[in-house]
Amino acid sequence: MPRMTDREKLAKLEADQRSLADEAETVRKALRGHYGEIAGSLAVEMLSEREFKDLLTLAIRIGGTKALAALKAVPAASG
Numbered sequence: 001m002p003r004m005t006d007r008e009k010l011a012k013l014e015a016d017q018r019s020l021a022d023e024a025e026t027v028r029k030a031l032r033g034h035y036g037e038i039a040g041s042l043a044v045e046m047l048s049e050r051e052f053k054d055l056l057t058l059a060i061r062i063g064g065t066k067a068l069a070a071l072k073a074v075p076a077a078s079g
Contacts, residue, residue: 004012044052059067 047055062070
């Protein structure tokens, strides 16, 4: 097999990088779609759109485990 020039190596690496980025985006969209389906089964109508977005944003920012621990520590609302 003939040896690749530096230009050929670079072109191949850049093509591989684009391919991996495209694959990552496809998987990311599928995962978000799956999570969207889960949200569809929850009673999110009790929240405003802003509250729902803020809740998810903050939970993602601090991490799922920490967000769950913080929310479990809050006493349940009465009535």
